Amino acid sequence: MVRDGGSNMKRAARVSQIIAIDCNIHQLQLCIRAALAIDECISSLLAKCKQIATHFNHSIIAQSELKGFQERLGLPLLSVIQECPTDGIFIPNDWLQLESCATILKPFEEATKTMSSSEACISSVIPLIHVLTCTLENLLRQNINNTGQTCGNIIQKLIEEITNRFGDLHNNKIYTIATYLDPKYKTKFFNEITKESIESELISLCQDQEGHGAQAQPQIQSFEHDVIQHNQHFHHTDTESLPSTSSGANFSTGRFLQSMLSEMLASAPNSDDEENPIAPIDRFLILKSLIINYIKEKRIGLQEDSLLWWKMNPKYFELYRAVRQYLSAPPSSVPSERLFSGAGLVYDELRNRLSGETASK
Structure with a gap:
């Protein structure tokens, strides 16, 4: 759950035993x-x-x-x-x-x-x-x-x-695993100790699925359906919301951070194509091999859709459970606050008895 820093919100999450993060x-x-x-x-x-x-x-x-x-x-x-007598003068x-x-x-x-x-x-x-x-x-x-x-x-x-x-973000698996599973970033911002910790967590999570192999195909289909719904919304958003990768960006363009981030990601190797995938022997090595091969994939651009990448690579379906769990939360509560603000504009004094179906239209 993404929440604000209010003590009542923190206590609500703690009493409900819900994993929560600050906005x-x-x-x-x-x-x-x-x-x-x-x-x-x-x-x-x-x-x-x-x-x-x-x-x-x-x-x-x-x-x-x-x-x-x-x-x-x-x-x-x-x-x-324009100067006003009642205001401060600069x-x-x-x-x-x-x-x-x-x-x-x-x-x-x-x-x-x-x-x-x-x-x-x-x-x-x-x-x-x-x-x-x-x-x-x-x-x-x-x-x-x-x-x-x-x-x-x-x-x-x-x-x-x-x-x-x-x-302390690098010690919080909610953030580290999400970043690791995002094909834009992967291991770029982690040292070897953090990287090994993340991979251990992922293997443990995937091993919990052992014995559910028959459900793999329905999981893939369900995952693809979720991604399709996401993409239909993603491709209709304003292009201004997409990060720019122009190296000429500066403070005045409002894209300085994205430009700097692109340069950082470009300076690190994307993959090691010369190495061959590890031949799996047992369950642990299968998962380890899967993770290594994922890391060896080329990172996608900042402007590309991470969930679409996962949809196009069903060979990593055993990681889907982790992807569902860790690539789902937004970094802030702003989208939900916008939703409440939008609802407030619909339900005014003259429209306070709309049904939910009518209001959604």
């Missing part, structure tokens, strides 16, 4: 809040921004004047907001500080959007957090073009918060 996007936002709160100047600037935003959101006259101002300047989006240095903060937080926006996608899987968390940490470390070394100690402190705090909140 990873919620955890990222907590990292950002903690980092921005360490500097009084930045906190003051953000308070001014909120004050101005609140003013324009509650004043139709202000919105109209702002729109007219944008049209006269021929700008689709105005970065400098000095030039304030804008530079906000611009630096926006640069620091741009990778977090990209990670948030990536994990908010309805096609996102928990398998993307470890790779994204790894790339996000590397990006912050690079920014710390550059110190955002030497703009000052404030930005360096914020970056350092972000790294600390990410380490505290996500540092």
